[in-house]
Amino acid sequence: MSDRTLILGGARSGKSLAAERLLSAVPDVLYVATGGDDSGSSEWAARVAKHQSRRPASWGLVETIDLVPLLSAAGPPLxxxxxxxxxxxxxxxxxxxxxxxxxxxxxxxxAALTTAWSTTGRRVVAVSNDIGAGVVPADPGTRLFRDLMGRLNTGISLASDQALYTIAGRTLPLT
Known part of the structure; x- marks a missing residue:
């Protein structure tokens, strides 16, 4: 039986920590890092190290944006x-x-990601930024990104068993 949870919030709001807490009692979580390798950035390296230090040693790690196969396969929680x-x-x-x-x-x-999310048999927790509450960006590319982010968050949220919002380290249920 799957359990799909989306955790939304602003930058540095505690989303990742909330996700890690939800799965803290599970020994075999597969942590899927989508950020890639920002080689040469000491700030990025520090952020990655901070996340790594909080995770249990028993958790696996995969770095990818190819999420559909992971959601479509059987396995431990993601x-x-x-x-x-x-x-x-x-x-x-x-x-x-x-x-x-x-x-x-x-x-x-x-659309493919939302379909895989809605049909997965795995327990899955995903973190995403809520970026649509600010001003309309002046740049067309940034506007497109914001619009697509809203569509992605909405689709995943509506296909989730629960959606949570994190602000200042506190997590609230969205109904």
Whole structure:
């Protein structure tokens, strides 16, 4: 029986920590890092090290944006951190930034991910940033990213058993 949880919130709100707490009693979680390797960035390296130090040694790790096969396969619970980086890296991989009219390719990936999320037999917790509450960005690429992020979060949330919102380290249920 699956249990799908989406944890939303702003940057540095405690989303990842909340996700880790939800799965803390499970010894064999597969931590799915979607951020990639930001080689040469000491700030990124420090963030990764902080996340790694909090995880139990028994948890596995995979670094990928290819989430559909993971959601489609049987296995231990997944902690996906995070959907915001998944979207950014997916847009990078499809070279959307240089041709915004190709956004349909990303929408196809969002649809496939949402379908895999809604049908997975695994327990899964995903973290994602809520970026739609601010001002409308002036840049067309940033507007597209914000719009696609809203579509992704909405689709995953509606296909979830529970959605939570984290602010200042506190997590609230969304109904």
């Amino acid at each position: 902690l996906i951190d995070c959907l915001t980086l998944w979207l950014s890296r997916t847009m990078d991989s499809l070279d959307i930034w240089s041709d915004l009219d190709r956004f349909g390719l990303v929408e196809d990936r969002i």
